[in-house]
Amino acid sequence: MKVLCVAEKNSIAKEVAKILGGGRIQISNSPYKYVKNYQFTFNFPQLGNCDVTMTSVAGHLSGMDFPDAYKWGRCSPGKLFEAPIVITMSDDQKKIAQNIERLGRTAQKLMIWTDCDREGEYIGKEILDVARKGNPNITIDNTLRAQFSHLERSHVLKAAREPIKLDQNAINAVETRMELDLRTGASFTRFLCDVFQKYKNANLVDVVSYGSCQFPTVGFVVDRFKRIKNFVPEEFWYLDISVRKGKITRFTWKKNRLFDRLAAVVLYQKCMENEKGTITNIKSSPSTKWKPLPLTTVELQKGCSMYFKMSAKESLEVAEKLYQKGFLSYPRTETNVYPKTMDLKALIDKQRPDQVWGEYATGLLDGDLFDTPRQGKKNDEAHPPIHPVNYLNIHSPDATATEKKVYEFVVRHFLATCSKNAKGASTNVDLTWGTEKFSASGLQVLELNYLDIYKYQSWKSSAELPEFTMNEQVKINSAELKSGKTSPPQHITETELIALMDANGIGTDATIADHIEKVCNRQYIIKKTERQKKFLVPSTLGMALVDGFEELNLRNSLTKPFLRKNMEEELKAICDGVKRKNDVSHEMVELYRESFALSVQHQNVILNAYQRYRRALGEQIIA
DNA sequence: GCAAGGTC
Numbered sequence: 001m002k003v004l005c006v007a008e009k010n011s012i013a014k015e016v017a018k019i020l021g022g023g024r025i026q027i028s029n030s031p032y033k034y035v036k037n038y039q040f041t042f043n044f045p046q047l048g049n050c051d052v053t054m055t056s057v058a059g060h061l062s063g064m065d066f067p068d069a070y071k072w073g074r075c076s077p078g079k080l081f082e083a084p085i086v087i088t089m090s091d092d093q094k095k096i097a098q099n100i101e102r103l104g105r106t107a108q109k110l111m112i113w114t115d116c117d118r119e120g121e122y123i124g125k126e127i128l129d130v131a132r133k134g135n136p137n138i139t140i141d142n143t144l145r146a147q148f149s150h151l152e153r154s155h156v157l158k159a160a161r162e163p164i165k166l167d168q169n170a171i172n173a174v175e176t177r178m179e180l181d182l183r184t185g186a187s188f189t190r191f192l193c194d195v196f197q198k199y200k201n202a203n204l205v206d207v208v209s210y211g212s213c214q215f216p217t218v219g220f221v222v223d224r225f226k227r228i229k230n231f232v233p234e235e236f237w238y239l240d241i242s243v244r245k246g247k248i249t250r251f252t253w254k255k256n257r258l259f260d261r262l263a264a265v266v267l268y269q270k271c272m273e274n275e276k277g278t279i280t281n282i283k284s285s286p287s288t289k290w291k292p293l294p295l296t297t298v299e300l301q302k303g304c305s306m307y308f309k310m311s312a313k314e315s316l317e318v319a320e321k322l323y324q325k326g327f328l329s330y331p332r333t334e335t336n337v338y339p340k341t342m343d344l345k346a347l348i349d350k351q352r353p354d355q356v357w358g359e360y361a362t363g364l365l366d367g368d369l370f371d372t373p374r375q376g377k378k379n380d381e382a383h384p385p386i387h388p389v390n391y392l393n394i395h396s397p398d399a400t401a402t403e404k405k406v407y408e409f410v411v412r413h414f415l416a417t418c419s420k421n422a423k424g425a426s427t428n429v430d431l432t433w434g435t436e437k438f439s440a441s442g443l444q445v446l447e448l449n450y451l452d453i454y455k456y457q458s459w460k461s462s463a464e465l466p467e468f469t470m471n472e473q474v475k476i477n478s479a480e481l482k483s484g485k486t487s488p489p490q491h492i493t494e495t496e497l498i499a500l501m502d503a504n505g506i507g508t509d510a511t512i513a514d515h516i517e518k519v520c521n522r523q524y525i526i527k528k529t530e531r532q533k534k535f536l537v538p539s540t541l542g543m544a545l546v547d548g549f550e551e552l553n554l555r556n557s558l559t560k561p562f563l564r565k566n567m568e569e570e571l572k573a574i575c576d577g578v579k580r581k582n583d584v585s586h587e588m589v590e591l592y593r594e595s596f597a598l599s600v601q602h603q604n605v606i607l608n609a610y611q612r613y614r615r616a617l618g619e620q621i622i623a
Numbered sequence: 624g625c626a627a628g629g630t631c
Binding site for chain 1: 629
């Protein structure tokens, strides 16, 4: 029997073929240069000895679009909520499809090896539809679906031997997402371009696009910017006291601060009637600084943005190159727990030759410094956390500067996850003076452990506290009533933006960087550097869009993350079989249609917001 | 000239 296996990308096809084929594989080219065909034999329990061709696609095999009659300018944008949708293929996708169709003609069975996530399930359906064109005997019911989450040998063999079926619910969920994103994205984008037409002619704005991820992204940046702009500093008062015992120790007020000056003055005067205070509690406890969790895409991007000032897009691109060259594992992952089968020590072993961290790696293996990694709670069931798979000598001139940084970061992070937590001892002393309570704390770092390799973080001992005893009467050395002012929040950094998007389900690990880049290109937000600090601010247009849409008071805000989150929940309901695709699609389309109608009706509100900001230009730092 | 999601 002939079996056609299709993976989501060539790298998976290659690895799976290597495992199933057991070394006897024939490789041939396909019409598309990134896809190869691997031929071998394998004994499937239900099918017996089979001639297998393993190939792949390269992500989605098709896209969605509107028919010609609904192209830009040929219909009013609102029509797109009910327009028919056609499946389209790019030239590259056609080449890939051609390969599968041809291979399908001679195959009796199709086995899907796409990633085990929602999109993977849909890609599986795309593959099935193409293979069916070559061979009508192939149906969704007789198509096999391999279930695997990583490429460990026994796991892959089990996946080949115990296939299941494609999950129609997951396929429906993705179809719903694609349809909604297309209808809402295209309709609002065309509408907004019309609204801003006269500014486009003046070259002030380019395409004014709407996307269910773009707007909330801009919304986060605008939100922070406004909080800074609208910030009013408030004066506060606090007691600042010190005690002398051998040396001077400062104590902080448990009330922290008061915004009522008179109340603070009264308390201060009451306390000043006492010359001494009493030590009411002494507590020493071990203190731990936790090592990092295994590395996800989002954490990689946050780290590279924070420590190397790299953009999210850039760090992912670099990690991808390192993955293609075989140095790093697959860099798009949500998983922050290592699979049980992963041989951590073998991976550490590969880092021994390094002139900088080789000694540390050796210490982990030969000493007693190795410690079981922490286990995060996220698992995408498709890819392990990012880790080095092969040694790269970054001290040689071959690698680029950014490759060196990213590789070193991944290695140090990986070694840190396999190290012990940092340990310290903290002491807390409570003091009562008159009616008020104060405290002082000291930290002694005892063992740096992972911090020896994870140079991006630090943990320092504070000045040691004197030896106080319980109920000890101590003389107050100094006592002052001081005042200060609250300060505004800082401008949002790309790191924070990534974290906000991740936490609110805006985009995926693979697309968050793309969305940030897109809203930069659309000139909704601007990257700024001041005093060597990089941050993001909204542009005039970005501010106006967020303000304008907020002023419309839509039932479901387009600039906040809730709508997208809502859609995510609806998609999950489809996956779980709780809701039907058509119902969700219909409900959501109606919801957007209502917002769209109001936006069209009150488009002057959006335009006014823009004109208002343009007039205010000059004294603003926004462009 | 439109979306977001895959991947090279």
